[in-house]
Amino acid sequence: MIRLFTKIIKTGNRTEALGKADHATELLGEQLSSAIRKKFQGSLAIREVDAGSCNGCELEIIAANNCYYDLERFGVHFVPSPRFADMLLVTGPVTRNMETALKMTYEATPGPKLVVAAGDCAINCGVFGKDNYAIAGSVADIIPVDAIIHGCPPTPTDIIRGILQAIET
Amino acid sequence: MIHEANTWFAECLSDHGIFTRYLEDHHPAAMSCLEVRRLDWANVAEEARRKNMRFVSLWAAEAGSHDKKALYAYMAFAHLEHRHVLLRTDLNEKDPSLPDISGHYISSVRMERSLQDMFGIRVEGLPDTRQWLKHEHWPEDVHPMRTTFPVDTRMPPVEDALSAGDLPETGYAFIKAEGDGIYEYPVGPVHAGIIEPGHFRFHAVGEKILNMEERFGYVHKGIEKRFEGLTAVEGARLASRISGDSAVAHAWAFAQTCEYAAYLDVPERAVILRGILCERERIANHIGDIGGVCNDGGFAFMNVQMQRLREEMARMHKDLFGHRLLMDTIIPGGVTCDLNADEQQRLAQQTSAIAREVEELRTIYADHPGIQERVIGSGSVSIEDAISIGLLGYAGRASGVYADERIEEAYPPYDRLDVRAPRGELGDVATRVWVRFEEVAESSRLVLALLKDLPEGSLQTEFIAPEAGTSGFDAIEGWRGEIAAWVRFGENGIIDRYAVRDPSEINWLGLELAVREVPVPDFPLNNKSFNCSYSGNDL
Known part of the structure; x- marks a missing residue:
């Protein structure tokens, strides 16, 4: 145990001030009034949905939770079910085999809710292409989207900035 | 050649x-x-x-x-x-x-x-x-x-x-189990963690799993079909995204298959850089997964430390190779990145420092009764079963199957290295984690050896596609295990078929066997100890 505590003390606090984004976030739609968005600030529960990604975006979303970025310090945390989520963070082109699951997850999320599409695939199907029999479309083709975060994959900073922008506007 | x-x-x-x-x-x-x-x-x-x-x-x-x-x-x-x-x-x-x-x-x-x-x-x-x-x-x-x-x-x-x-699942005839106290438990495709989608159907009695059946295909995105009609150089970008965590391994498998088909030799410097990239990818994924297993076993300290190290690696990858996950670094004919003397030194220093820290953390992990109790003896795959399935990579090496293309095929640059793969036999979560710790140490040694051996020279040879009808096959030892790839070229250097087999397609079967008789709450750490790719499986 002593080694464990020594390691914690030696490691110290590595969390950094949030850096500059590499890729842009765009806000779409007028789904929620700014008054409601404001209410999410300080405590936002997110359900992550991989609708067909290559898992690169997932790696970067996991990284947004590491000690350098510490997404939770902004009051944002990931939850295991859409039933108690305020936001869906969706990655990947939506495959034909995930279309129903994504719609059901959206339905299961209580309103008011936000949807952020993260990564180039979620925005325009990326390298896999919209003109593909196995792909149902981009996230916005399937469910209403409030904000999109560019990048292949977006960096952890891009992801955090995108999420915050979606609730702060 | x-x-x-x-x-x-x-x-x-x-x-x-x-x-x-x-x-x-x-x-x-x-x-x-x-x-x-x-x-x-x-x-x-x-x-x-x-x-x-x-x-x-x-x-x-x-x-x-x-x-x-x-x-x-x-x-x-x-x-x-x-x-x-x-x-x-x-x-x-x-x-x-x-x-x-x-x-x-x-x-x-x-x-x-x-x-x-x-x-x-x-x-x-x-x-x-x-x-x-x-x-x-x-x-x-x-x-x-x-x-x-x-x-x-x-x-x-x-x-x-x-x-x-x-529901889309309604029409699928899952294996049935009947009897007193047996219940069925569907999980997915949308999982509780930040992971890929897939469906697991459990049959359990009390908290013990009787049987777990996998149902995949959710992330099938027409990857093999998408390759058709691309040139080899265009295909490299798609290959990097077959499974995001294996960006280097899949791009290398694709590039080398095309090079074999075209009888193309790759410059020495590029070959060594490929080895460095692949071993760094192996280290990054192993430490991330060790953290993940510990997290699922309730040992958050280890996860925080491991994700910290993984982040430090990702930052250096961005700095030196232009991408945090090393995507788009390998193309048919060579590589798209280089290292100058100063960068080589930085990479060597970080690789040694991370290997040292992982060893330090390993002693803490080994001495922690809470996590040891969860991993030892959980989810065993017998040697007999592992041979029967043909388990690959660390999952095989934990269960007495030591297939390793770096040793057996010894394709360059591994022909000049004496790769030592760990040999486990118990096949439980603890052994799979042990194999990963061993591989981090070994891959660090390999990165340092390759860095010492980096010759001057060009980074790419122009890729000239072979005649229509020519095919090529190769197998690359990615961090998960052997990736087998086959390509055939059509007219004008256009790919007319690319078939790739991610190790997950085989190793997923190992997970089904491993979790029998395991308590349901131990499923996540078993799953993480295999960490198979859904995207690589579904293509």
């Missing part, structure tokens, strides 16, 4: 009266591709099993414009000494059918089911004929990998195929 034709397996087969023909348009010659009669197909598999060969992959390809045949099926096996052998047989165009080989190699079942879905090939005697990649809402007569099916075909909307209120 001049290799002698490998006639070993052809001779074994001819001893049993199985006639083969050596195909000239396949490269490299040392990995011979033999044509066999369709009626000998299952006998060939039987002979391969008898010779203790490992099943590598099974796929199909339509003949190109240069060929008067219609449709081919391929399978590949590997022998410890005699290495890879490919076999091909031609199928009847009107009613393509193929004998089942799953009686000899159980891992072939899902690949055979994919052949049924994607090519409409009937597999005679297949014990499990349920659709695999095509879920219930796909029209039955649609076979997306056939050339008569353009990649941009618009499929009918999913809702039209489902009756009202039906």
